[in-house]
Amino acid sequence: MSEQAPTDAAWRRLHERATEPYRKAGNFAWHFARGKLGRDPVFRGLVERGLIGEARGRVVDIGCGQGLFASLLSAMSAMQAQPGEWPASWPAAPKAARYTGIELMPKDVARAQASAGHLQPTPRFVCADMCKAELPPSDLVVILDVLHYVDLEAQEGVLRRVRVALQPGGRLLLRVGDAASRRGFAISQWVDRTVTRIRGHRVSPTWGRTLKDWMALLERLGFSVQSIPMSEGTPFANVLLVADLKEVE
Numbered sequence: 001m002s003e004q005a006p007t008d009a010a011w012r013r014l015h016e017r018a019t020e021p022y023r024k025a026g027n028f029a030w031h032f033a034r035g036k037l038g039r040d041p042v043f044r045g046l047v048e049r050g051l052i053g054e055a056r057g058r059v060v061d062i063g064c065g066q067g068l069f070a071s072l073l074s075a076m077s078a079m080q081a082q083p084g085e086w087p088a089s090w091p092a093a094p095k096a097a098r099y100t101g102i103e104l105m106p107k108d109v110a111r112a113q114a115s116a117g118h119l120q121p122t123p124r125f126v127c128a129d130m131c132k133a134e135l136p137p138s139d140l141v142v143i144l145d146v147l148h149y150v151d152l153e154a155q156e157g158v159l160r161r162v163r164v165a166l167q168p169g170g171r172l173l174l175r176v177g178d179a180a181s182r183r184g185f186a187i188s189q190w191v192d193r194t195v196t197r198i199r200g201h202r203v204s205p206t207w208g209r210t211l212k213d214w215m216a217l218l219e220r221l222g223f224s225v226q227s228i229p230m231s232e233g234t235p236f237a238n239v240l241l242v243a244d245l246k247e248v249e
């Protein structure tokens with residue numbers, strides 16, 4: 001048996017638990033949840049690296065889609081409550097996160113509500129444009145593959161408001177494409193354009209920055225930033241930025 005096997009089994013249990021709520025929301029929601037959580041390295045990466053943090057209980061997920069992250073948080077909490085289920089090598093996650101998801105597309109919000117809306121503590125799903133939506137005080141803001149839907153000025157506007165919403169000790173988890181990596185970035189743009197056309201978006205997600213520019217922007221806004229490549233097993237050039245509020249002296 002390989003050394004990886006114990007956490008592989010735990011990950012499969014977490015995957016089952018987190019996708020189960022989508023069964024009742026129809027075939028699309030169910031298959032999408034299973035595929036996305038299973039194939040996108042970011043979710044397991046967040047869990048295994050302990051990037052969420054046990055103490056970060058107020059969570060805002062911007063561009064939350066059908067609310068997968070809400071379901072993942074709930075499944076993590078349930079597994080931690082069961083003796084022997086949570087691997088010793090996985091850092092603890094919040095036991096009862098209070099989650100707000102913000103999403104532009106009404107159909108996604110409806111699927112999020114139908115699937116994850118009954119979880120405890122009850123997640124809140126808001127149908128709104130991230131450029132205008134109110135951001136509640138939070139300990140963790142998650143923005144995965146969303147900012148490139150708006151232009152550079154609007155991206156900065158969102159990040160400035162995130163900076164204000166985050167409370168001391170707060171963290172932003174931001175996944176972006178690195179525009180300096182031409183091939184991977186072009187592939188993700190092509191996929192995104194195709195998907196958004198099918199989903200009925202009015203604008204194409206095309207606004208990118210290089211990793212260097214993303215990091216410089218976040219530093220300028222008052223974060224200290226660490227970057228982690230996060231597109232393993234995919235053809236994309238995605239990077240996860242772990243941006244912690246700098247402490248005020």
Ligand SMILES: C[S@@+](CC[C@H](N)C(=O)[O-])C[C@H]1O[C@@H](n2cnc3c(N)ncnc32)[C@H](O)[C@@H]1O
Pocket residue numbers: 036062063064065066068102103104105108128129130131143144145146149150
């Ligand atoms: C590529 S999906 C990522 C979904 C989710 N973050 C995930 O990782 O599974 C991008 C999401 O951002 C949403 N989005 C795009 N522009 C937005 C805006 N201005 N305000 C809120 N959500 C937006 C899209 O509708 C879509 O659900």
